[in-house]
Amino acid sequence: MESIILALGWIGIFAPTALGAIGSVIGCSKAGQAACGAMLETESGYGRYIGVSVLPSSQIIYGIVIMLSLNREVTAAASPGLFAIGVLAGLALMAAAVYQGECCASSINISKSKSEVFGLSIAPAAIVEGFAVFVFVFALVLIGSLPKKA
Numbered sequence: 001m002e003s004i005i006l007a008l009g010w011i012g013i014f015a016p017t018a019l020g021a022i023g024s025v026i027g028c029s030k031a032g033q034a035a036c037g038a039m040l041e042t043e044s045g046y047g048r049y050i051g052v053s054v055l056p057s058s059q060i061i062y063g064i065v066i067m068l069s070l071n072r073e074v075t076a077a078a079s080p081g082l083f084a085i086g087v088l089a090g091l092a093l094m095a096a097a098v099y100q101g102e103c104c105a106s107s108i109n110i111s112k113s114k115s116e117v118f119g120l121s122i123a124p125a126a127i128v129e130g131f132a133v134f135v136f137v138f139a140l141v142l143i144g145s146l147p148k149k150a
Contacts, residue, residue, distance in 0.1 A: 002076055009079030012086030013070045016139070019090030020063025020097065027056025027101025034105035038112045045115060052104045055125055059097035062136040063090060069143045081146045089139040096132035100125050 031053035038049045066089050070082055103125035111118040 005076050005079045006074050009074040009082040012079070012081075012083035013067060013074070015083075015086040015090035016063035016066040016070070016093060017060070017090075018063075019087075020059045020061075020093040023094030023097030024057045024060040027059075027097040027099075027104070028054060030098075030101035031056060031104035031108065034108040038108050041112050045111070045118075048111070048118060049108050052107055052122065052125070055104050055129070056097040056101040058129065059093040059100075059132050062132060063093050066090075066136065066139050066143070069140055070146075072146070072148050075147070078147045081142075085139055085142050085146070089135050092135040093132055096128055096135070100128040100132070103128055 032050075035046075035049035035053040039046050066086070070086055072078065072082075074082065104122075107118070107121035107125060110121050
């Protein structure tokens with residue numbers, strides 16, 4: 001039974017990176033596809049389309065920092081906390097990246113025909129990013145309360 005508890009601790013350590021990466025891949029893919037479509041339909045503004053399409057990649061960075069902060073000796077006492085913080089933060093980062101990608105795709109699609117609203121159309125993506133930052137900060141706060149040694 002203890003080996004299962006320890007395995008869950010290791011899963012928790014890597015979960016923010018793995019789940020953040022999955023979300024970033026999906027989000028950047030959705031926004032990137034919209035950017036490619038927009039480049040076919042417009043004569044300029046390609047840089048902003050590509051720039052917006054990479055916004056969901058920030059969640060993998062948050063996941064890596066959380067993983068590095070969680071990295072410690074995996075004990076039976078620490079494993080439940082490692083698992084809970086890591087998996088829940090990872091799931092939240094994954095969801096944020098996916099939905100931010102959808103916001104970015106919408107921003108790209110609207111700015112194809114109405115370029116003057118480009119700045120305003122990024123606001124929903126920025127709000128989703130804010131939620132990812134909340135997860136990031138609060139995960140780091142909670143990590144400080146985990147036991148470091150047996």
